[in-house]
Amino acid sequence: MPTHEPDRRDPGPSLEQILGLIAPGMLDVVVAPRGTGVPVTDVALHDPGEERDDGTWAAAGLILLVVGMEVASPDAVDVLRGADRAGAAAVVMRRGGRGPRAALLEAAGRGRTALLTRRPDQGWTEVLGRLRTALVHSAPAGAGGTAGLAGLRLGDLSGLANTVADLVGGAITIEDPQSRVLAYSRLDHEPDPMRRLTILGQEVPRWRVVELRESGFFQALWSTEDVVRLPADARYAERLAIAVRHGSEVLGSLWAAADGQPLAEDAAASLRTAARAAVPHLSHHQTWGRAAARAREGAVHALLRGDVRAAHEAGVATDRPYVVVVAEAYDGRVSGAGEAYDGRESGAGKASGVAGQRVLDVLALQAAAYRPGCVSARSGRLLYVLVPAGDGETDPARTLLATARSMPRGVVLAGAGPVAAGPSGLSASRETAELVVRVLRERAARLPAGEAVSAVAAYDEVVPGTTVLRLLDRVEPLWGALSGPVHAMVEHDRAHGSAYGDSVAAYLDASCDTGTAARRLNVHPNTLRYRLRRARELFGVDPADPAVRLLAEVGLRLAARRPPGTDGR
Structure with missing residues (x-):
């Protein structure tokens, strides 16, 4: 059976704390039977279809985002009750045009799981990102010795890099999982060639990424929660690196390089501390970075439309x-x-x-x-x-x-x-x-x-193919207003499931070669000859007639654009 109470040894931030850190009005509390002081362990997308029939799935302390579900839906009550049995802290559904049904409000009042609504003008991706950012940002500030970094403004990656540089006694670079530079510490000394190339290019050079991947360094970095050491060589100074993680998700990495002098003796320990402190900052950057990426993508689409x-x-x-x-x-x-x-x-x-x-x-x-x-x-x-x-x-x-x-x-x-x-x-x-x-x-x-x-x-x-498509696009509205032998054949095929049109089309595509067309249709040549004869007898579609052949080419190509069962005109 699912556990209804989160682990009280590490209860996590409260629902009230998390809601206080996201944009006002993004989520509304409809019913909270235990109040908003309930602890939250994580945020997750929820697909009701994945619930186990035996009721053994667990969601203790989770905020579940039920994508595709409106509070007015008849299924909303069952979804809420299932989440309540699994121990969820809250369920978020889309508000929609109508309010929640009385049955849903009654079920929420009798349960233990809070019911929240998302406004229609807010996207699920943005809600998920804001909630996760709020979750990591509301973790205890002094946990694991990170209190020294707690005074930074959320998302201040440059300030984070400079603070960590002071801790480890070296130069710091913060990178995303694709080895792109997010921030770097101040340059107190002339950087070694690799750091200079990375900063100037705003990413680790591609050949260096390949080199580190083939050596197994990245595999070690992404598979451990500890510091990974890259020894100094004739080209570059010693480096320490650690992945920044939020649960199983890798948000990025911190890199420390000797900066004019050897790294401090406790540099590895300081980097581990910094990686924990960096989680809310990189999570915040990721959320807003995604928003910026969406804005940029929207600009690309506008440009492709001609703006x-x-x-x-x-x-x-x-x-x-x-x-x-x-x-x-x-x-x-x-x-x-x-x-x-x-x-x-x-x-x-x-x-x-x-x-x-x-x-x-x-x-x-x-x-x-x-x-x-x-x-x-x-x-x-x-x-x-x-x-x-x-x-x-x-x-x-x-x-x-x-x-x-x-x-x-x-x-x-x-x-x-x-x-x-x-x-x-x-x-x-x-x-x-x-x-x-x-x-x-x-x-x-x-x-x-x-x-x-x-x-x-x-x-x-x-070029010939694209020209034909341009012509067909122009002809299609006119074709739908006409009638004739090809129209009659297409309508007969759709009404009776026959294959006269497919047979004529294959015959024309094969340059009127019966053997080739029959092989493409996977039928005997005599079967194809029979269908072609019947198409001529029933509808007057005779490929030997140049005018009919042209009409068949146009009409059958246009008919192929419509799935069976739809109006061909």
């Missing part, structure tokens, strides 16, 4: 050419005509596979490592990368596309638009890159299962 005023906030230089690369987590779907780009996930995007999403993550990291100045933004199953061109370079996306080609087939599609001379041309480059991806997607959909298809292309490699 050149967003170039500066997006981190795009106004005096450099760029090319837009679009990568899509491919899920086997064929989309409809191009919709107006708004930087939001489409309905089909919500069904993307996890593997494809992970590939997009890898591509985003590769883009950042590939060339300084690359800017990326996500939108559902799509990744947009703005790649700056070097001096005289005509194909700046070549290396990134090569990386996409090395990814597993059938997982991601990627296309590059033409080079834009400046921010005003990025919208057109984005639109063309999306067309390239659509060409690749439609080609993949027309091939039999298991047949390989090119998953990556630049614009100049698929």
Whole structure:
């Protein structure tokens, strides 16, 4: 059975303390049967579908964020009761347009778990980050000897670096998990070459990261809670490093380097103390850093929509050419005509596979490592990368596309638009890159299962395909208002589950070669001949007639954009 009371030996901060540290109005307390003085151990996202039927799951002292659940939902009572049985300190649900049902208020009053609501204009990611920051910041200040660092303003990483430098008697660099510099201590002496390169580049040089990874240093750093020593050599001074952790999450690392003199004898112990004190500061930075990243991503989307005023906030230089690369987590779907780009996930995007999403993550990291100045933004199953061109370079996306080609087939599609001379041309480059991806997607959909298809292309490699798509996008509204033999055949297939349209389409795609088309359909050639004859007899669709053949090419391509069971017009 779940434990309803958190461990009183280390009760943690109270719900009241945590709510006092987040933005006013972000969360509202609806019912708190035990008051807000209850202790909190952690904050977690909660999926009611993962609750065990036998009631053995535990959530003692947790604040559970029930994503997707409104207080007015009929299921809210069961969710609250389940959390109460598991010992949760509080449950947060979305307020929505209506208030909580009377049954929910009654259940909350009879239980022990507080019921809180999130306002509709607040995102779950921001709420989670603020609560976790408040949790680590409200930990006992003097725990573990960190009281000497408690006077720093929350998130003051430069002040933290200077304070830690005084403790260890050396130079301090604070890095994120990707080896990017977050802050560094004052320069009292000439830094060694590696520290100089790291500070000037605002990240550890890539070759040095590879060197430390291959030597096993990073594996040791991320797998232990203790200090890891990097001995001095002919090039660089001695270094000590320790990971900064919040539970199982690595927030970053502290690096101490000898600065004109050997590190203090107790430098390792001081660094362990500093790592504990750094948790709320890095957590705060991470929360606000994510908010800044979201703002920057929003600026990228605005720029791709044609708002050149967003170039500066997006981190795009106004005096450099760029090319837009679009990568899509491919899920086997064929989309409809191009919709107006708004930087939001489409309905089909919500069904993307996890593997494809992970590939997009890898591509985003590769883009950042590939060339300084690359800017990326996500939108559902799509990744947009703005790649700056070097001096005289005509194909700046070549290396990134090569990386996409090395990814597993059938997982991601990627296309590059033409080079834009400046921010005003990025919208057109984005639109063309999306067309390239659509060409690749439609080609993949027309091939039999298991047949390989090119998953990556630049614009100049698929010009005919993108031109056809532009024409079909313009023709589609007119086509829906017409009628004729191809319309009749498509409607018959949808109403009766027949395959006349698929047969004609395969026949046309195979340049009217019956044997090739039959193999692609996995049917006998005589079966295909019979279907083609019946299509001619029933609907007047005769591929031998040039006009009908053209109409069939257009109509069947447009029909393929609509899933079965929907109105083809």
